[in-house]
Amino acid sequence: MWRVKRGNSQTRAGRQALLAQLSGPVRRFLATEVGGAGLLLAAVVVAMVWANSPWSEHYESLWATEGTIAIGGAELSMDLGHWVSDGLMALFFFVIGMEVRYELSVGELTGGGRIVIPVVGAVGGMVVPALLYLAIAPGGEAANGWGVVIGTDTAFMLGALAVVGPRFSTQLRIFLLALTVIDDIVAVSVIGAVYSGSIRFWPLAGMLALCAVPMLLNRWGVWRSAPYVVVVVALWLLTLRAGLHASIAGMLGGLLVPAHPRAREAVERAARSFRAFRQSPMADVGMAARRGLQRAVSVNERLQSALHPWTSYLIVPVFALANAGVDLRGGVLGDALTSPVTWAVVVGLTVGKPIGVGLSAVLGARFGLGRLPQGVRPAHVFGGAALSGIGFTVSLLIARLAFEDRLLRDEAIVGVLLGAVLATVLGWIVFRAAAALRGLREADLPRVLDPPVDPVADHVKGPRDAPLTLVEYADFECPFCARTTGVSEELRERFGDDLRYVFRHLPLPDVHPHAEFAARAAVAAAAQGRFWEMHDRLFEHQGELEYEDIAGYAAEIGLDVERFLRDVDDEETAARVRADVRSAEASGARGTPTFYVNGRRHVGPHDTETLAAALEEALQASR
Known part of the structure; x- marks a missing residue:
């Protein structure tokens, strides 16, 4: 009858948007039970x-x-x-x-x-x-x-x-x-x-x-x-x-x-304190870092x-x-x-x-x-x-x-x-x-990517025929997703042409009020062949996602700004984002980031080494 829930490096959907995905810490807690x-x-x-x-x-x-x-x-x-x-x-x-x-x-x-x-x-x-x-x-x-x-x-x-x-x-x-x-x-x-x-x-x-x-x-x-x-x-x-x-x-x-x-501010303060301790490992700095972590x-x-x-x-x-x-x-x-x-x-x-x-x-x-x-x-x-x-x-x-x-x-x-x-x-x-x-052998969320990757409709980086596919459902205002952008780049460098990376939208408007608009902006940029440039700009400026900010990013990456702003408000753009949200629901993704390795939902941490191990296992299986 006793339970504990610890922190999670994932942003959960608001209660009115999606059901929450069970976190890694909760799974570890259940093992403790x-x-x-x-x-x-x-x-x-x-x-x-x-x-x-x-x-x-x-x-x-x-x-x-x-x-x-x-x-x-x-x-x-x-x-x-x-x-x-x-x-x-x-x-x-x-x-x-x-x-x-x-x-x-x-x-x-x-x-x-x-x-x-x-x-x-x-x-x-x-x-x-x-x-x-x-x-x-x-x-x-x-x-x-x-x-x-x-x-x-x-x-x-x-x-x-x-x-x-x-x-x-x-x-x-x-x-x-x-x-x-x-x-x-x-x-x-x-x-x-x-x-x-x-x-x-x-x-x-x-x-x-x-x-x-x-x-x-x-x-x-x-x-x-x-x-x-x-x-x-x-x-x-x-x-x-x-x-x-x-x-x-x-x-x-x-x-x-x-x-x-x-609170995001408390987490960022704790991170700054920890970085300060790494640069200057003195007792008073360490104690300040510890207090910052506790307060978060x-x-x-x-x-x-x-x-x-x-x-x-x-x-x-x-x-x-x-x-x-x-x-x-x-x-x-x-x-x-x-x-x-x-x-x-x-x-x-x-x-x-x-x-x-x-x-x-x-x-x-x-x-x-x-x-x-x-x-x-x-x-x-x-x-x-x-x-x-x-x-x-x-x-x-x-x-x-x-x-x-x-x-x-x-x-x-x-x-x-x-x-x-x-x-x-x-x-x-x-x-x-x-x-x-x-035939009821599972009582879990769906574990298989639905629908499968479409090289034409999806946002894909890497060879179409790569033996490994890493799909990420993400939210442009999610701080954990911003950190995993570096993880995906490290994985692409490590696996080269054996890996293709796919980005799908899962904006969580109950949690992140600008996320849906940012997702539409990325789709509108994709219409002019600049999805990944806009993707990078949005994650680099997570705290600045107002209408004027995003219009400025469109100009910086060389888009036709008038066309871009029309496309952002277009119903087809909104429908494209909603399609990704429906696929997240059908695939069992309930928070961001959520990863799929060769079509199977990845359960556990999403650091570089853990995802690399999952990809290596999938690569061996494909061979």
């Missing part, structure tokens, strides 16, 4: 073996060990189990809260339209499992466990998706991550509202007052992380004093840490990058180690397998989640409430919905909070563990059936 799931599984195995071994009393006594922090006369004392669930897990939910804030501010959920179907699916995926649980579980204390079946463990879910899901599942992962954002918020709200103790008024009032401080820090332009961390620690202490579960402090604190897109990235992203490895590789595995150990000896396993609480949890997770998430999302899309991501079909949604029945982290936490009776708690934990296994098997069956019966 899967790696964390492996450690999580190992922790579960160790906990179960330990709890059922001759040394099981040491397992119980370890987590009952008292730990105290004292400063002067003030002290905070809890047993080790509570330090894990109320301390370390608060940090876990803090990272979740920051990711939710990032997604809502500048990430995948910024646009209202793309959040509707994940919201519908998430709500269905919590209501239906809870109702099924209550229908099966007996009354009394057992009914308190309905919250056990509402959560989804993202780490395990993504790990299972990597093993049993489609070969390429980028778009399905985006959908499932968006769904778990809503799941996270509701699950933590349930913990705070239902499973907290008695509420104390004054600490609660202090919490609410403290929430204004991060907003003030952001308004005052405070960019260092330390003040925000101090506020969140104080918020955590007040939450404990108020009688609320610490997860509330974590989620709330994360939501208050600001996230914003990188939001506090939210910097804290996520710092804390995410700790949550993935330490905190959540330790939580599993502390909570997954159920002593199944003495008939406990047999009792659990015949207990209505166990099967209420299993049915809620393995039946309620697929029905609730799958039907809600598919019907919501069918009735026009929103759209599924491109490349994701209803069968993929049901497969992902089955995997969302892997509740684990939040389910274990709520099981510990919901039941005072040790037997009921152990039965619920057995249900969570059994449900995780059955949900994975069910997801595998759904995905295999979709592949066998419907």
